Amino acid sequence: MGGMSESVAVRCPACGRAHLFAVPSYPCACGAPVAAPLDPGAEPSAVAHRSWDEEWVTVHCSACDRPAAWPHPELGCPCGTVLRFPVAGVRDVPHTVPPRPVRPAFRPVTIRTARDAVTAVVVYLRWLGHGQVRRADRRPPSGIGLAAPGVLAQVDPTVRPADARDVECLWLTAMTESAACVYFSLAGYGDEARARADALGVPLFVLDLTGTPQPVNGPAEAFAA
Known part of the structure; x- marks a missing residue:
């Protein structure tokens, strides 16, 4: 263990x-x-x-x-x-993991690389109660797609702020899979992207280098709650 x-x-x-x-x-x-x-x-x-x-x-x-x-x-x-490095004592993950009734304080993962950004989002989604996080079946036009039961997330670890097209593509993909969606960006969002996200109800989070996602619109605050 x-x-x-x-x-x-x-x-x-x-x-x-x-x-x-x-x-x-x-x-x-x-x-x-x-x-x-x-x-x-x-x-x-x-x-x-x-x-x-x-x-x-x-x-x-x-x-x-x-x-x-x-x-x-x-x-x-x-x-x-x-x-x-080979790992010892690996066991299979059961199909479901019962949630804990009390949520502990969030402990972020420091972001130094793109891989760290993905790990930080995985940790955050699990902290919110979304178990079984995996790589999404469909690769997004930019960034990295993650999926959990009922949720589709996009992680953009680049230095380019996400634009309206990025938000729309995530929303459309989530609609086809009957899932909620959420966007995590390291560089933030352009004004058109924020306006489009608010219109579509897409939660937007900014990742700071400490690995703590910060909600930047109303849907994100609701998602975090």
Whole structure:
């Protein structure tokens, strides 16, 4: 099960550099830190090709045993090689996870990369009670699509403010899937995008670098509540 972070010494197979890798921890919905337990009998491997399924690993919280998918532990070497660490004791996620009656304080994930932005949104959606967050079946024109039962979310980690077309595309996709939708942008929104979102009832959130989504319109405040 996931608990406190651990550190391991590793040497890059490409350039021979030695590194001390600290496994990152993430906040469970119960508030306890969760870190993927590394497999001591397996060596890290260089990442040659990326796929969504391999980006995430299911870890159970050591405090409440709640299962959740978190980013697979990885280390980036200055030479450009990315090492992925095997995880021990991974169990399957049950189909449904019962919600907890009391919501703990939100613990954000600091955003340094586009991947961190996606993780921050996943953590936030789970905190709001939307379990089983996964990659959306349809790829949005920009950013990254996430889906949970009844909800479609778009994460835009670029430096370009979202425009009205981005909002409309998300809304149309959600309509075809009979789902609610929500937009998360790192760079904010243009005036036309905000006006269009208000007209369509699309919640808009801005991601700050601390990883805390901030609602910027009425539908977002209602979604967060």
